[in-house]
Amino acid sequence: MDRSFIYYPNDRSEKHIEIRKQQLSNLILEVLRRHPQLHYFQGFHDIVQVLLLVLGSDDSPLAVRRLSLLRIRDFMLPTISTAVTHLNLLPAILFAADRTLYHHLLPTNPFFALSATLTLYAHNIEHYSDIARLFDFLLAHDASTSIYLFASIILLRREELLAIDGREEPEILQFTLQKLPQPLDLENLIVRTVRLKTQHPPEKLPFGAWRRVSRYSVLKTTRDVNALRSQTLEHGEELFEKQARELRRQQVIQHIVKTVRKTAWTYRRPAAFLSLTIAVAGVAWWLGRGQPPNQTFLAGILRLQFWNDFARRLPGTVRLEL
16 A cells, blocks of 8 residues: 555645545455455556546445456466466567567567556556546457557567667666656557557467467457446356366466476486376376375376386286276
8 A cells, every 4th residue: 555646646635645545455455355266466556546546435346346357357366377378468469560579579578568467557657647548448448458558569669679689688678668668658559559459459369379368368258348348246256266267277287297297307217108107197187176186196106107117027026006
């Protein structure tokens, strides 16, 4: 809360700002208590404070609840990995729009866009009239528009960015990309964003970027803005749970692969043996119904297979079975 209302409103007394901060705290707590599955993320207060200022303390709670469950749901999951999925669209957009600029920025991780896109630019824009106008634009379009907006900003700064040697001065390039240009010509950027998205829609982006997006992600569930209007808070909660389960499955698989690789390296078995152990680990995951197998259990499977592999070469040796 101490980092709230830094830039606006700038025509109110310190006492008024303290009241606003308390209202903001109450609003955030109300939303998270009503929907305990949601996870607070750094920057959530930046978004909520805009809605509080625009709608007031009476009308903002329902708006924040809808926004949290239906629009920024991906950012309120247990991990930040879903936000990374949003960022992965950025290189694909740049490749489609300007391959020279894409290759120039290739060594740079798209995390430079995280702060802006995660907070719908509320953390980066300093003028109340600008962020209110930008929210009007972003909330009238699907969730991918935020990424296209950042791509438009990059394309608008093309010459400035190409003048920086990313291999010799990566920090300067990263810093330049993180900071939005000042002043922001919002109306020009909005026009450019709409045009860019029309020319290179998400479904046609290269590298299979759109196919890798979960069907439960807001990137896809907000794609049809008219359909979004009919979605309820219950729809949002259901989509949240489905995406959370999908995320847990992905984490389990990553855990298994990491554990098997580590244990297999210890035994240094051939590729055929490694394939078998991965298959066994997959079965173990399936039997566990999504619970990560214990590392000791996986190691035991590997030792057992190692012994049986060795025993086949010794006549009369007893084979061990699970």
